[in-house]
């Protein structure tokens with residue numbers, strides 16, 4: 001059974017630095033029209049939490065079990 005993860009970005013806290021787009025090995029994130037990161041391809045997430053760890057504004061939460 002494929003592992004499922006939930007990725008949430010708090011757009012109030014995201015400042016659009018792009019670190020999560022750069023670090024994600026599965027290219028889950030894109031910028032929306034307001035230059036806020038948004039998890040466009042959440043189904044590709046492998047739950048590595050690199051985005052969660054790198055975000056300077058603690059805007060990303062990854063949940064789910066490996």
Ligand code: SF4
Pocket residue numbers: 009013014015016017018019020021036037054055056057058059060
């Ligand atoms: S790392 Fe955090 S602040 Fe930077 S674009 Fe991603 S969600 Fe936004």
Ligand code: SF4
Pocket residue numbers: 005007023024025026027028029044045046047048049050051052062
């Ligand atoms: S947990 Fe890993 S694969 Fe999932 S969105 Fe974050 S960096 Fe990408």
